[in-house]
Amino acid sequence: MTAEVIVLGAGIIGVSTAIHLVRRGKSVILVDRRNPGEETSYGNAGLIQREGVAPYGFPQNFGVLLRYALNTRVDAFYHARAMPKVAPFLLRYWWHSNADRHRLITKAYAPLIEHSISEHADLIEAANAGNLIRKDGWTEVFRSPAALEAELAAARAKQAEYGLAFDTLDKAELSRREPHLSEDFAGGLTWRDPWAVLDPLALTQAYVRLFETLGGRFVHGDATTLSPVANGWTVKTQDGPVQGEEVVVALGPWSDTVTAPLGYRYLVGVKRGYHMHYAPSDGARLNGWLMDAERGYLLAPMNQGIRLTTGAEFALRDAPKTPVQLARAEAIARKIFPLGERLDSEPWMGARPCTPDMMPVIGKAPRHRGLWFALGHAHHGLTLGPITGRVLAETMTGEQPVIDISAYRPERFRA
Incomplete structure (x- = not known):
């Protein structure tokens, strides 16, 4: 098989990139070891976070760091044995999260986020997937008035600079919107701009069907067999070798399995996360996506049930599951909402690919002809899939990208 472009990775980033390339007349083969959307793109919170202009930074306050070091929290957990290998990434992450540097990073990151809804809307309409949205x-809910006021102040600043909309919820309004929620909360705020996805896997699958309708092809294959050849690149698949003039690496947390052998040793870490689905009990209903902000977990009323998602686990990517945070979060969540039985046989676990400066790597590889990167989207892979696919496809076909992507260039890191 031959194609002009091989896209490695059939998560939301790779699928979106493949769509935008075939729209521009490229012949494209999409390759993944599993079915599309079954890895990291499956297990997210299902939010297209238009409000997420500021990437998640590493805590700077010493007292907060000390509390995290105790390893008893819900929103973060770490494997002590992994720290020697994880520490270099965490140190650079901490350095980039300094207030001044984080402010500059937010300025560079915001243009991607600003196109998240409009670019998803384009693909959702084309894929006839509006029933999933x-x-x-x-909504974020807060137990203490002080925490609520601090978040409202931050929200007002976002509103002023980026035009984001939100509603302030006092205790009575929160109770009206979520009548089955406990009385533990002082209030909350609802971000109005984001969209929610009722089934992230189904959305990725709808995008794949669109890709195939446009003439693209998906095949199962082993991305680690990628190698350069005289006229481009080749990779082994179940249907035989595939050869392409260009290749896009969109393998999320597994991107290093391809980039490292080619000499690109980017300092990319992973934040692992877990989820579980639950049935509501006693006829209870969760009306919307809800984050217990001071505890660090989220409840989402998805098609599969109420999905509880955890914060970040710092561990080696391929280490066995340790769903400690899920157990901690479930114990708290059952006190604030009537969750019923678990609906999954075991907790799902995925890994978010993260760069030290919290921005993705999008662009041409510095030292290889026809090699392109779209990786490192951290918490916002679902959010940024379509806009990433568009700007990369525009760059690859010689168009002027809709936004300046120089801040995301691969060569910003030594590799």
């Missing part, structure tokens, strides 16, 4: 935002 809710457009009523998501």
Whole structure:
């Protein structure tokens, strides 16, 4: 098989990139070891986070760091044995999260986020996937008035600079919107701009069907067999070798299995996360996406049930599951909402690929002809899939990208 472009990785980033390339007349083969959307793109919170202009930074306050070091929290957990290998990434992550540097990073990151809804809307319409989308935002709830006021102040600043919309919820309004929620909360705020996805896997699958309708082809294959040849690149698949003039690496947390053998040793870490689905009990209903902000977990009313998602676990990517955070979060969540039985046989686990400066790597590889990267989207892979696919496809075909992507260039890191 031959194609002009091989896209490695059939998560939301790779699928979106493949769509935008075939739209521009490229012949494209999409390759993954599993079915599309079954890895990291499956297990997210299902939010297209238009409000997420500021990437998640590493805590700077010493007291906060000390509390995390105790390893008893819900929102973060770490494997002590992994720290020697993980520490270099964490140190650079901490350095980039300094207030001044984080402010500059936010300025560079925001243009991607600003196109998240509009670019998803384009693909959702083309894929006839509107039944998977809710457009009523998501809510953060707070137990203490002080924490609520601090978040409202930050929200007002976002609103002023980026035009984001939110509703302030006092205790009575929160109770009206979520009548089955406990009385533990002082109030909250609802971000109005984001969209929610009722089934992230189904959305990725809908995008794949669109890709195939446009003339693209998906095959199962082993990305680690990628190698350069005289006229481009080749990779082994179940249907035989595939050869392409160009290749896009969109393998999320597994990107290093391809980039490292080619000499690109980017300092990319992973934040592992877990989820579990639950049935509501006693006829309870969760009306919208809800984050218990001071505890660090999220409840989402998805098609499979109420999905509970955890914060970040710092561990080696391929280490066995340790769903400690899930157990901690479930114990708390059952006190604030009537969760019923678990609906999954075991907790799902995925890994978010993260760069030290919290921005993705999008662009041409510095030292190889026809090699392109789209990786490192951290918490916002679902959010940024379509806009990433568009700007990379525009760059690859010689168009002027809709936004300046120089801040995301691969060569910003030594590799």
